[in-house]
Amino acid sequence: MSARLAEMTTLEATRAAEDGTIVVLPVGAFEQHGAALPMATDQIRAEALADAVAEALPGRVIIGPGVPVGVSPHHQAFAGTVSLRPALFAAVVREYVESLAAHGWRRFLVITGHGGNNSTLGTIAQDLLRDRPDIEFAWAPVTALAKDAVAEMELSAISGHSGEAETSQMLHVAPDLVRHDLLAPGTTTPDELDPFARLARSVSHPAVAVAYDRLSPTGVLGDPRRASAEHGRAIYAEATDRLVAFIKEWLDT
Incomplete structure (x- = not known):
């Protein structure tokens, strides 16, 4: 039987809920990823990890519906980006969870490929804890699960969005969607940031929201030319192992 709820019949879904399976919800973003990566990069990465976890835990995990659009106002200056307001993103995720909870599922794990969703997912968790103590809710960002594998990479002084680690993951899970000839460095050192963007990235100051076009004119942080499918494979192996153990x-x- 498929691990994807979308491919199950209602009878199969009933049995899966009765078996106490955990529902994994892959969520991402629909936003610019520079010249070389597609808009759906974050959703593709989240779904790939969900698939790997379900394959490692047959019969114990099902993959529920994804949320392909996330909280991305900081990328709005770049063409193609679509963003949900945090309250709407939270409402969609919560409706998914409560709809499935009505059929007996009690444990939900959101895998997010987009860091911009993290704070809203934290709010969802707190609201569910208050309103639905019968539901257990967890979430995990893809790259943050693989700190050891990322530490083995040669990263720029500034690295992140569409940079070495993210591009490596796409070279591993969806190499046909990477525009290899357009891989180019974006912002790689603090000196390249404008003063406000430099302030926003400083850990010694209060948190500051900043648009990505102020961090990088191309929307890229780091040098994706250093990326490789081998690094992406290592990231997914570590992330999968950590989630499976959890x-x-x-x-x-």
């Missing part, structure tokens, strides 16, 4: 312990509690 889910096994979760199911045993």
Whole structure:
């Protein structure tokens, strides 16, 4: 039987809920990723990790509907970007969770490929804790699960969006969607940032919201030419192992 809820019949879904499976919801973003990566990069990466986890835990995890548009106002200056307001993104995720909870599922894990969703996912978790104590809700960003693999890479002084790690993941999971001839460095050092953007990235100051066109005119942080499918494979192996270990312990509690 498929691990994807979308491919199940309602009878199969009933059995999956009765078996106490964990529902994994892959969420991403629809936003610029420089000249070389597609708008759906974050959703593609989240779904790839969801697939890997489901394959490692047959019968214990199902993949629910994804949320392909996230919270991306900081990328709005770049053509093609589509963003949801945090309240609307939160409402969509919560409606997914509560719809499935009505059929018996109690444990939900959101895998997010987009860091801009993190704060809203934290708000959802707090609201569910208050309103629906019968639901257990967790979330995890893809790249943050693979700190050791990322630490092995040669990163620029500034690296992040559409940079070495993210491009490596796409070279591993969807190489046909990478415009290899357009891979080019974006902002790679603090000296390239404008003063406000430099302030926004400083850990010694309060958090500051900044648009990505002030961080990089191309929307890229880092040098994606250093990316490789091998690095992407290592990132996914570590992220999968960490999530699988977490889910096994979760199911045993």
